[in-house]
Amino acid sequence: MHSATAFAPASVGNIGVGFDILGHTIDGPGDRARVRRIDAPKVRIAEIRNQTVALPTEAERNTAGAALIALREALALPFGFEVELDKGIPYGSGMGGSAASAVAALVAANALLESPLPHAALYPFALAGEAVASGGYHGDNVGAMLLGGIALATPERVLRVPAPATWHCVLVHPDAALETRRAREALKGAYALTEFVAQSAHLALLLCGCHLGDASLVRAGLADVLIEPRRAPLIPGFARVKQAALDHGALGASISGAGPSVFAWFDSLAAAIAAAPAMRAGFAEAGLASESFVSPVNGPAASLVA
């Protein structure tokens, strides 16, 4: 096989209380990568289609390119890769776009290896790809995309966190971009230990709720008291969108990744479907058009496409 195409879904980074370490995928939008084996021992970005802003085409500065460079170097591959990307995730949306390009390219390139690796083994290369966009090694988006569903992702490892199939997510993406860099600047400064204790209690409740399938624990835990207060002012309409979700029975709602997209979890598909228009109305009141996605919390993993 000399070329392969893969799809990586969008994802909700952080899941509110798991800053940089928790993420889950969304069924629907995503990025697609077509990767071709080339004789030249290098990685080339041949084309990027449907981009909302101009992304770097030097392989070293492109997340897909950097991921494949890391893969090539680690495996000492004698051949190279040429990549075409079809962006389905808007830039600066908080839906994991930079991660999805890296993961889609890796999954496609992996299929071109003599002995393809399990997805989890691609994690270090996906982290290296993500790092060129964000400047840090956080795997909440790439980890979820590689494994599917909810992932716990640390710099050293990634594992899947179980959750009931009935739990659903609404992700609302307003027609606005927020640069990750700017969203990270809002987090500068010192933190109090009491903030950490409250947030870590919420994180622990969320994780136990997922493992036990206990929605009441998630309802108690899915409340970001550390990051959200510092970033919410960057997102017009955030408070209204969140409140609309809670008014419709959400287990919790917060910022997806670095924003401006907002997500909410529900314990049924019906509740999620009912809440989505109300959440969009919250952005509309702030003058922002938006689109919404309803997905199982256990969203899909990245995969090869025909």
Next chain:
Amino acid sequence: MHSATAFAPASVGNIGVGFDILGHTIDGPGDRARVRRIDAPKVRIAEIRNQTVALPTEAERNTAGAALIALREALALPFGFEVELDKGIPYGSGMGGSAASAVAALVAANALLESPLPHAALYPFALAGEAVASGGYHGDNVGAMLLGGIALATPERVLRVPAPATWHCVLVHPDAALETRRAREALKGAYALTEFVAQSAHLALLLCGCHLGDASLVRAGLADVLIEPRRAPLIPGFARVKQAALDHGALGASISGAGPSVFAWFDSLAAAIAAAPAMRAGFAEAGLASESFVSPVNGPAASLVA
């Protein structure tokens, strides 16, 4: 029934990475409370035996007394309680002594009610008792004592976290006291977000490891990078004791509660038994006599005694 006696076991507060929210009990040492119903609508501390420092005997300032006052007020009881305490946990040991007195008194008093409550329903009163000793509402010790095993305890709720029966803890108590107040002062100051992200990754790995029974996740997670570096200088010999545990295959080791006791987790009873003398030798090198306890991580809950 007009009197009852209960025993509450010692506990490992914080479990390193769950500051103020995680704890587990230890099979062996503990406090005992004998509670008598009295006609007077008040709570009296009649006697405290085997105390290593003089503890408050005004009910309002004693953790057992304050817990029973909270119970009386919440249930609008027409009668009062008189309490005798037998301390089995030394003051300032980091083994949950103040919590154990409160929990033992509550479990005994509960048996004297017309309709005794489930242990989890005693949690708010135990928190109120613990607060008079520590000045804050953290239930890591009382929560574990009420439920047994590992507890996740937030100010609003407590639940048990499962763990394999084969996992064991070594708790080493040096012949030295460290006031919780002084240990808390070492935590003053500002914290960096990066510290919290690292610690929360460890907390998440520990919790997933417990739920999944995966010792490798606990080995990755049971490393306190937030609190331990600030408190370790208060504990002579700490680094040696910890290293001795790790050299004997510990999944991780850290400070029990506010210290100076040190705990380590092992994935077998045999490993724990082998490590205990080496850990004590670490304190001995620092000139401190010590005693050690080996217990399942799933230690007992507080209970009535004949």
